[in-house]
Amino acid sequence: MGDIAIRVEHLSKKYEIVMGNSRGHSGLAEEMTQGVRRMLGMGGGAGSSSLRREEIWPVRDVSFEVQCGEIVGIIGRNGAGKSTLLKILSRIIEPTSGRAQMYGRVGTLLEVGMGFHPQLTGRDNIYLSGIIYGMKKQEIDKRFDEIVAFSGVEKYIDTPVKRYSSGMYVRLAFAVGAHMDCEVLIVDEALAVGDSQFQKKCLDKMHDMGEHGRTVLFVSHNMDAVTRLCKRVILLDQGKVIADGSSHEVVGTYMHVGASSVRGFKEWTDLTTAPGDDVARLCAVRVKTINGRIADVIDIRRTFAIEVEIEVLKPGWVLTPNLEFYSDGEGCLFESFDMDPVWRSRSRPVGRYVSTAWVPGNLLSEGAHFVTVHCVSIDPFRIMIKVEEVVGFRVVDNYEGDSARGDFTGEMVGVVRPMLKWATQFVPRQESANIERGERGTGL
Amino acid sequence: MRQSPAVVVIEPSRSWFDLKLKAVWDYRELLYFLAWRDLKARYSQTVMGLAWAVLQPLFMMLVFTVIFSKIARLPSDGIPYPLFAYAALVPWTYFSKSLDRSGFSIVAESNLITKIYFPRLIVPLSATLGGLIDFAIAFLLMVVMMVWFGVFPTWKLMVLPFYLLITILASLAVSLWLSALFVKYRDISALMPILIQIWMFASPIVYPSSMIPQEWQGLYNINPMVGIINGFRWALVGTPAPDPALLALNILTIAVSLLLGMAYFNRRANTFADVI
Numbered sequence: 001m002g003d004i005a006i007r008v009e010h011l012s013k014k015y016e017i018v019m020g021n022s023r024g025h026s027g028l029a030e031e032m033t034q035g036v037r038r039m040l041g042m043g044g045g046a047g048s049s050s051l052r053r054e055e056i057w058p059v060r061d062v063s064f065e066v067q068c069g070e071i072v073g074i075i076g077r078n079g080a081g082k083s084t085l086l087k088i089l090s091r092i093i094e095p096t097s098g099r100a101q102m103y104g105r106v107g108t109l110l111e112v113g114m115g116f117h118p119q120l121t122g123r124d125n126i127y128l129s130g131i132i133y134g135m136k137k138q139e140i141d142k143r144f145d146e147i148v149a150f151s152g153v154e155k156y157i158d159t160p161v162k163r164y165s166s167g168m169y170v171r172l173a174f175a176v177g178a179h180m181d182c183e184v185l186i187v188d189e190a191l192a193v194g195d196s197q198f199q200k201k202c203l204d205k206m207h208d209m210g211e212h213g214r215t216v217l218f219v220s221h222n223m224d225a226v227t228r229l230c231k232r233v234i235l236l237d238q239g240k241v242i243a244d245g246s247s248h249e250v251v252g253t254y255m256h257v258g259a260s261s262v263r264g265f266k267e268w269t270d271l272t273t274a275p276g277d278d279v280a281r282l283c284a285v286r287v288k289t290i291n292g293r294i295a296d297v298i299d300i301r302r303t304f305a306i307e308v309e310i311e312v313l314k315p316g317w318v319l320t321p322n323l324e325f326y327s328d329g330e331g332c333l334f335e336s337f338d339m340d341p342v343w344r345s346r347s348r349p350v351g352r353y354v355s356t357a358w359v360p361g362n363l364l365s366e367g368a369h370f371v372t373v374h375c376v377s378i379d380p381f382r383i384m385i386k387v388e389e390v391v392g393f394r395v396v397d398n399y400e401g402d403s404a405r406g407d408f409t410g411e412m413v414g415v416v417r418p419m420l421k422w423a424t425q426f427v428p429r430q431e432s433a434n435i436e437r438g439e440r441g442t443g444l
Numbered sequence: 445m446r447q448s449p450a451v452v453v454i455e456p457s458r459s460w461f462d463l464k465l466k467a468v469w470d471y472r473e474l475l476y477f478l479a480w481r482d483l484k485a486r487y488s489q490t491v492m493g494l495a496w497a498v499l500q501p502l503f504m505m506l507v508f509t510v511i512f513s514k515i516a517r518l519p520s521d522g523i524p525y526p527l528f529a530y531a532a533l534v535p536w537t538y539f540s541k542s543l544d545r546s547g548f549s550i551v552a553e554s555n556l557i558t559k560i561y562f563p564r565l566i567v568p569l570s571a572t573l574g575g576l577i578d579f580a581i582a583f584l585l586m587v588v589m590m591v592w593f594g595v596f597p598t599w600k601l602m603v604l605p606f607y608l609l610i611t612i613l614a615s616l617a618v619s620l621w622l623s624a625l626f627v628k629y630r631d632i633s634a635l636m637p638i639l640i641q642i643w644m645f646a647s648p649i650v651y652p653s654s655m656i657p658q659e660w661q662g663l664y665n666i667n668p669m670v671g672i673i674n675g676f677r678w679a680l681v682g683t684p685a686p687d688p689a690l691l692a693l694n695i696l697t698i699a700v701s702l703l704l705g706m707a708y709f710n711r712r713a714n715t716f717a718d719v720i
Contacts, residue, residue: 011454015718087717088454089454090560090561091452091454091561092557092558092559092560092561092717093714093715093717093718094454094456094457094714094715095455095456096456097456098455099453099455100453100454100455101451101453101454102451102454103450103451104450105450106452108560108561110559110560111559114555114556114559114560115481115556117481117485119484119485119488120481120484120488124481124484127477128477128481131474131477132474132477132556132560132562133560134562136473137473160488
């Protein structure tokens with residue numbers, strides 16, 4: 001432990017795009033005529049001047065180190081350079097400059113079922129695919145039964161895979177990848193799509209590898225999976241590392257890279273333009289952890305607070321702040337009114353008020369959430385302040401086994417994620433018959 | 445389990461000339477399995493199976509016999525023309541098939557090339573070696589024909605493996621160039637049949653190489669297939685032995701184009717996944 005598994009130093013990749021030639025493959029004739037032109041001193045002739053060369057750097061000056069046994073997530077938007085970096089580290093493409101070193105056997109899983117041939121049997125494909133993933137034939141011999149058992153296609157192992165159902169095919173394909181023996185594993189999120197059971201197996205396996213001191217580099221834009229799996233996350237944007245740290249912080253940073261800039265706090269310094277009317281205006285809304293820190297990312301198990309700061313400009317109103325919680329794409333989850341006993345039925349003098357609503361841990365589910373803030377008078381009914389989705393935060397589950405998901409690592413359904421009290425008792429056969437009879441008895 | 449950890453270093457390649465033979469050796473099992481896959485897949489779906497490997501050279505031999513021997517009356521060094529033609533068609537079919545298969549091999553495997561690392565040299569190499577099974581089957585028919593025409597092998601047959609080896613190397617040399625060029629220049633697919641056609645008539649398949657005037661022999665022998673075919677005929681059916689000086693020229697051509705081909709291929713290989 002404490003050893004370096006991956007060291008990346010100033011890695012860059014440059015592509016030259018020739019504008020006006022979208023095919024990518026140059027024509028032989030075209031290049032020959034250009035060559036002849038150049039030889040005849042006609043360089044810059046009509047043909048070549050219409051082609052404009054443009055440099056793009058999908059990965060630019062990326063450096064980081066990964067310790068043995070770490071599971072590191074690499075996130076970023078489409079085009080941020082994730083897959084280019086992944087391909088460089090997998091040795092599929094070469095960097096333009098810079099250097100990376102990896103210690104130990106490196107396995108890459110950009111796709112399952114590499115090299116599968118439909119004409120060949122399951123048995124043949126296990127060997128073929130295993131060899132392509134870099135296993136030795138001997139290793140496959142040794143783990144063959146294990147792989148077959150894991151895939152659950154024992155009965156059809158000597159049938160050509162073209163006759164397999166797509167589910168069987170994927171299971172067999174994944175079984176081979178999952179039995180790769182390596183110290184450093186590079187995985188693409190493309191793996192984690194597919195049915196949820198498959199996804200779960202995938203994530204479980206990666207988690208497993210981390211526990212066994214293997215180093216895993218997981219490239220994804222599935223934020224929930226990344227936070228569940230990785231303690232550390234590297235954020236790429238336009239080919240550069242813009243954040244590298246604990247998954248909480250980095251996922252928070254990710255949320256305000258780019259267009260959507262809803263974050264964990266919002267403040268208005270100028271009261272004349274702040275939302276509200278002549279009675280009350282909104283000064284600030286903050287999402288805070290239990291320690292009082294403003295946060296964009298909330299641990300699913302922890303209580304957190306929404307703080308609403310209001311300036312009352314005109315006395316004589318009984319004011320009630322109110323919050324509505326929205327989850328991304330799911331609509332409103334619930335709303336809540338300020339029930340503080342002191343101000344519940346008393347009209348407020350002019351001045352500043354800070355209301356704090358505590359949201360318990362193990363209530364919201366994973367993902368992005370937004371809060372809409374109101375401040376109303378209930379009798380007579382009047383809305384003083386209304387700001388939709390004024391703050392946003394992301395609830396993450398670090399998968400430490402004590403959240404409502406227990407040991408399940410896949411996607412969970414539902415807009416809330418309460419922690420229920422469960423109890424399970426073992427009931428021996430005879431007793432269960434008795435209980436049944438007994439229950440019926442009491443029913444009568 | 446964990447031995448001294450191997451270090452994988454990733455950096456832009458600098459050297460102009462790098463054969464990367466060690467990497468190929470480390471992945472020799474992949475080489476074998478790819479060739480095995482092609483064979484198994486190729487023959488599992490045809491009813492005739494391996495018989496196809498014989499039919500093509502056999503059919504060509506019959507056509508050549510009718511056209512070039514019966515109609516055009518080309519000489520055949522005193523050997524029955526079918527035997528004369530078929531002894532040349534055995535190495536030639538292997539060579540031309542290898543070019544055809546290996547030339548397109550990198551593009552055909554683009555799914556692997558863009559998704560996983562392995563020494564790219566493995567791909568054309570396995571396509572070239574995979575053709576040896578077809579060669580062996582075609583060769584069996586050669587033996588049958590020799591018995592039929594009453595030509596019995598001599599000690600010269602012992603030299604045949606050497607000729608086979610240089611046939612493989614020659615196929616590989618050309619395939620490396622073609623497959624690397626094809627990734628970038630898709631025009632190669634149109635040029636390939638023409639190239640093979642011209643090459644066939646530039647080799648002594650339908651005619652004996654003795655028909656080429658003496659002063660042209662040097663130029664003629666730059667084509668390594670000349671020495672290879674003469675060698676096969678000499679070892680199998682007893683035509684005159686190839687001139688050692690010309691054979692040396694053939695081997696030199698092969699060696700130079702193979703080494704340069706490997707270096708060129710390896711240089712291009714770094715960009716296959718970018719360009720494909």
